[in-house]
Amino acid sequence: MTGTATPTALSESVTGLGPFFALRIHPLGTEPGGPWQPMSHPLLEARVATVGERLAAAGGRPPGSVEPRVAASVAHLGLAARLISPALAAAVLHGKVLASGLTELRWQPVIGGPIPLSLPDSAVADSPAGPPERLAGELSTRLMDGPLRELAEAMGTFSVSRHILWGNTASALNGAATMIATSRPELAARTRTLTSLLLARPPLRGTATTAGGGAFRRRSCCLIYRAAPDRKGPLCGDCALAR
Template sequence: MTPPAPRTKDAGAVVAEITALGPFFAFTTHEDTAAGTASAPGDAGWQALDGPAVADRAEAVRAWLAAASGRRPDAVEARVGASVAHLGLAARLVSPALAAAVLHGVLLDHPLAAARWRPVLGGPVPLSLPAAALRGPVRPPGPLADAFAARLHDGPLAELAALHVPLGVSRHILLGNTASAVNGAAAMIAAARPELAAATAEFAAALLDREPLRAQRDRTAAGAFRRRSCCLIYRAAPDRRGALCGDCALHTPTDTRP
């Protein structure tokens, strides 16, 4: 991975470049005078990603999954809704952070309490992050991967996972969701910016080779990423034999599910 060049762009240009990668990378910024106290600018509806909001999101996703097959919300296990909700939120936090690291050599660091979101269903949720998170120093790839991995232990992704543990999702699954989000974000960056594919793959591999994600890293015979857990979404199907995600640990050579 080529060391990042010194930053010459202002924060608005950095946000625009990251947002251009796709809807999972899109975010706006707000000034955060004290973690957890500032509000995102613009129209109403921005919320903190706290325990009650996460619990509401899990129930909303559970109902949405059940409605897809015309069933009541309680037809889907609560932990399935919580895991799928966590995977979506983890992808929203990981994607811009990975892009900031690959494109600009910056650790997009902030407490979960400083993030704001709008709980819409049916796609990537709107996200606003504190502007201060963009003002960190430019770091070489190795130290940056170390710092990124360290914040997966105690940063916003770890805080988000901790909020889902009381909802019945194991830490093993939550770490798998985070690893899957890292791999997925890397694939989306490579698709949007092919010239960054090698650097992105190298940085994502460095993260997946470090704790806390190392235990979730596996490879298929063809060399593709495979997690060592399952997000449980297949259990939302009426017969609990729904489609498996492409990186799911439950895939077998004889599995005919897509």
């Protein structure tokens, strides 16, 4: 691990872990070339609507039949995963904290697959040297209580409970950790240590448990099962309702 990587080098190494980690860096105060947009509330509203229509179509249901809060929760889980994945990778690979306010980051609200994401170079910060607990503290302050709290507040306007939204965030963190450990087994121990520390701190404290053997189980449900006909869709593997 090195803390000397430039923003460009960091972007390249993080992106090398896979599409959910893909990241561009643009200079603060400039706009990246292409169809990039701020993560504004109107665009989030449009995304929730689109996700709802896609969920309805996938279940053979008529347009408008999926509850807005279900669509909002599913949309939130995907967006949270895109913010968390490169941030966790930057911390594991380089000891850097990667976080930007929603108004500064840029995205392309495509449907299907990981969304393109670009952060200003000011989002990259070295964590103070020290034990993993210090890095976890910086991530909790700058990432969890930064853009991820902003995202949760925005999605909460669709009547999704904060319990579910922070459960989504914990699930996204665990998913990112699993992908890093699978792609780079030599990073598995460091990744799991940092993930456990983040899950033990607010705002993620109490959102999940680890069962026998260390299996991750969230204490809430993302609600996607309710998008299926008769609200009898399958449950996610880490769902609190799964038995």
